[in-house]
Amino acid sequence: MNLTKNTYLLQTLLKNNNITFKKSYIKKKIYIKNAGDLKSSRKNYISFFSNLKYLNLLKKTKADVIITKENFKQYIPKNKIILISDYPEIDFAKILSFFYPQSYYSTINYKKLKLEEITKKFPNLKFGINFYLENNVKIGNNVQIGNNVTIKQNCKIGNNVIIGSNVVIESSDIFDDVHICDGSIIGKKGFGFKFIGKNCIRIPHIGRVQIHKGCEIGANSVIDRGSVGNTIVGEYTFFDNLVHIAHNVVIGKRCIFAGQVGIAGSTKIGNYVTIGGQAGISGHLKIGDNVKIGGKSGVVKNIKDNEVVMGYPAKPIKEFLKN
Amino acid sequence: MNLTKNTYLLQTLLKNNNITFKKSYIKKKIYIKNAGDLKSSRKNYISFFSNLKYLNLLKKTKADVIITKENFKQYIPKNKIILISDYPEIDFAKILSFFYPQSYYSTINYKKLKLEEITKKFPNLKFGINFYLENNVKIGNNVQIGNNVTIKQNCKIGNNVIIGSNVVIESSDIFDDVHICDGSIIGKKGFGFKFIGKNCIRIPHIGRVQIHKGCEIGANSVIDRGSVGNTIVGEYTFFDNLVHIAHNVVIGKRCIFAGQVGIAGSTKIGNYVTIGGQAGISGHLKIGDNVKIGGKSGVVKNIKDNEVVMGYPAKPIKEFLKN
């Protein structure tokens, strides 16, 4: 997504977006350039801290302004400006929405390249009818694109990529030799929101999808982009049809996922992992290398390297077969 | 769907559609305006009665003509015209097909508004390329529509609605602040048919889909329209990707369904219900308020308010964890 080049006086930014804080410790005049998580933030960024697990990142963050809860105030480094909120993620999301106005749904900007611009810019590109290509997309050599494909701004498409028909790609980097089959949706906003009392706040998603070299994504599959970080598919990983990959999932190389597999948000999967059809993995788990997960399994806890599991909840295959 | 304004003499209607009955008790000359279920029928309607569960509705129906089985004839009020059939639903379906000729597949009428008609009628509407909009659609303010979207006749789209690319909408009412993500199909004919000996009869679907205020429908999801009544999604209910909602399902408000959830026909789900990824619910069930259903569960019976269930078949979470 495009980063605005403007900066905003902190108080003006908050006022114009109707964001009020319980308390604010604004010790000096500060201009805000952008918002980000603790890790990716730079100077003149606004970030948030709401989980002690990330204390280490807090100590190293370059963000100048931190939104946090009352009882976490003590952990914030002295040189930061502190804003106190009952729901730091929500107030952070509001600021993120300002900097990335389309980040809570979709980045379509209706600025389509004309046919002659496409053929001039990419003279060797093969593409079908009704191709919608936004500005600022890089496309490599020997790429083939089907009908009714939408590729939105700031995407990168490598060499020898094959994209089927009716595919939508946004906020994504597609590396060399990848095949994306018909009807797949890559880079959609993740499924994130919070109910605060009667209100429901959609969480912006400013991350990307990265599909590395040689992968194949089956038909009618969906891969959501990350909320702040990225959703990543490692090289030579293959998905069959109707697979669902949620936001911030990270998958290693040379994995094979059969049809209708689903992976919930933020789960990390190692290399050489095979997953049978219709199996599902809960969110925030860690699956090791060389793991084999049987078809229709439901994985609800971490799995170590080289294990073979099956069942719901998934257990080592020997136990499963014993029952 | 459009109701024909014509009326038809009952005998002529049956003759022209090659519908014959085992017996008919046509005591008087009657003109038929339309067909409907017992509840929605008005005067000059034709309806059917084939399940004693609906005896109460039969007593109050305004329909003038009732198709029923031989052994149910005794329950029909005296003032009705009675048609006796071995398969009342099938003969009713044939009549329904006459009044709603596209109801057993799709309502596409190929009467697309021209681009200049769209921009004149909806001067502030934002829409992508290749937009197909039929006549008689209402669209509110501040609506954003992606590429390759099809919206068929008689749909209503509220204010602040965001519709992704490659979305098909028919026979649907989409209320304010709803997001429908890329590739979703809303209002498709439900999965209904009957095998009678060697024949297979498709059941017409004349109901609608209603998606209430503030909902989100994930990518590549499908929501079927109702057969006679409607399929309903209550306000601020959120679906993730690849969700399947069958005909006549009714879902309450502020529910959350994770990816690849499936709900079979006519099931009713209360408010504040959360359902984990890949879980499924059988048809014709009643799920109470505040119920939590674990990922991958298979629900095969009713669940009371506030229960937390998991497993296949789904049982209270304590029992599930004990095993």
Place this chain on the structure above:
Amino acid sequence: MNLTKNTYLLQTLLKNNNITFKKSYIKKKIYIKNAGDLKSSRKNYISFFSNLKYLNLLKKTKADVIITKENFKQYIPKNKIILISDYPEIDFAKILSFFYPQSYYSTINYKKLKLEEITKKFPNLKFGINFYLENNVKIGNNVQIGNNVTIKQNCKIGNNVIIGSNVVIESSDIFDDVHICDGSIIGKKGFGFKFIGKNCIRIPHIGRVQIHKGCEIGANSVIDRGSVGNTIVGEYTFFDNLVHIAHNVVIGKRCIFAGQVGIAGSTKIGNYVTIGGQAGISGHLKIGDNVKIGGKSGVVKNIKDNEVVMGYPAKPIKEFLKN
């Protein structure tokens, strides 16, 4: 897929495609016309033999050239030319890719019929906007096609077929009275590849999909074409939404598959089989006639005629209910 009319001297063919064999027993000058499996091959074809199960087919094959492993050489009939490989399927796949250059991804040829060609060739065809029709497609009478439909070369569409919007059809024969709902992908390349050390080889798919008379395919479903043989759906079989049918699956007549069912590759299913929602069947199994499979079941072994099964792994319903 189109068969090339050219023939190639075997040595030239191998050399031009950089295919080398461990050993070759090329006793005579031979011209190669095409490649195929043992059963479908004719004279001047190249085929492969890597599984003793198919010894019977080997004895009857008309192929002139057989790729096989060292230790299977003894089984090859005397009059054949023999090529020895550690991975016969892979070397065969390379040759198949030469004859069917698009068989390992998609057959789009960008040779779209113009609108006036379509209306001249099919004067009574009803079709929506943005219809992409390649050459050499047969379409019957009384066919209705939605918006944004892609039908690629060499497909056959029967009479009274209804195709929804956003449908992609390739390498397929669609018989009379079939309905294909919105967003479905028919005839996609199957999910086939082999990891050989660090290399990953995609397997070409030159088979077809055949959907016989009267079937219905629900929305956003995917049916892959066969690798060498065909994927077949028998007459009057009905699929609900989001169903996944892998390559070379063969399904009988009058079956009913509810939403989100998935069938893995090469499984054979009899007639009159009903499968509940979200159930899955592993690959290479045989399911008999009149079998009923409960919703969410995971079938991992063959099922005899008339059985009723449920569970994961699926077992006879009485056993399932006992637990």
